[in-house]
């Protein structure tokens with residue numbers, strides 16, 4: 001049976017360090033400020049926003065949630081983002097994805113100040129990550145949370161074969177960059193990939209970010225692999241499940257993340273840590 005990578009426990013441990021940093025800032029009269037902008041009613045986003053709000057309050061952040069109607073125009077949304085770019089009480093801005101179809105994600109991402117980019121999606125920040133120059137640079141929270149699992153459980157990446165399924169700017173692309181930077185040999189698969197299970201069966205490290213419940217079965221997994229399940233899907237009973245058939249795959253893998261309590265809590269923990277980092281970096285710049 002696989003070792004379960006416990007996201008809840010690891011998140012709590014990292015949160016303790018973040019709280020120490022919050023205390024240090026507080027001693028200097030600084031409160032980290034995070035704004036989350038939610039357009040419309042995406043279900044995974046609402047879950048994420050609720051959990052984030054709870055964690056941000058617990059940590060003593062200045063936390064703002066902006067719920068905007070589905071009908072907002074791109075120009076109006078960008079104006080709201082720009083307002084937070086110059087708001088001195090806000091250090092980190094997160095615009096929930098997906099956005100409604102009439103709004104271009106890229107235009108909105110470009111509008112966020114790279115210094116306040118909570119998700120690390122701005123092309124300047126994503127570019128630095130690709131070039132392995134991401135010091136004092138925000139990095140996408142879900143992939144960086146996954147890297148913390150590898151570190152905490154001493155899972156080696158150097159020279160390993162990694163397969164990432166999914167190529168979104170929020171998970172797949174930054175995940176692939178982090179793994180390459182850590183000297184893994186990385187393959188990125190997506191909906192046009194042929195013979196997917198042939199690839200996944202060779203993966204020492206398998207990261208699945210597809211958004212289809214129980215997409216990966218035991219047959220798709222190499223014995224002894226490390227399986228990371230990013231999916232936040234609903235099964236037929238509307239229960240929260242992942243992209244990996246946990247019950248089957250747990251018997252074959254060496255390590256596996258559960259859903260819930262795997263990658264999800266780590267994403268929030270990295271967002272909190274990153275908000276504190278952005279606050280610190282901006283205070284250093286101010287002198």
Ligand SMILES: NC(=O)C1=CN([C@@H]2O[C@H](COP(=O)(O)OP(=O)(O)OC[C@H]3O[C@@H](n4cnc5c(N)ncnc54)[C@H](OP(=O)(O)O)[C@@H]3O)[C@@H](O)[C@H]2O)C=CC1
Pocket residue numbers: 044142165166167168170171172189190191192193196209210211212230231232233263264267
């Ligand atoms: N736990 C967490 O913290 C987070 C969880 N999520 C969850 O992770 C999942 C993925 O999220 P996100 O990356 O935003 O999703 P996207 O929908 O943006 O990306 C999904 C990716 O999966 C690929 N894909 C779709 N169908 C197949 C298929 N049959 N075979 C191979 N690849 C396929 C798509 O390919 P193509 O590019 O060709 O369309 C795409 O690259 C969702 O369930 C989401 O809710 C997301 C963020 C954080």
Ligand SMILES: Nc1nc(=O)c2c([nH]1)NC[C@@H]1CN(c3ccc(C(=O)N[C@@H](CCC(=O)O)C(=O)O)cc3)C=[N+]21
Pocket residue numbers: 044045047048051094095096097098119141142170232240259260261262263264265267268
């Ligand atoms: N700009 C942007 N950045 C994101 O990082 C982003 C986004 N948009 N849009 C939506 C997805 C989804 N996502 C989740 C993160 C944590 C949980 C989470 O806390 N999951 C708990 C759920 C526990 C419960 O059931 O309440 C767990 O897995 O244990 C869920 C979903 C981030 N996303």
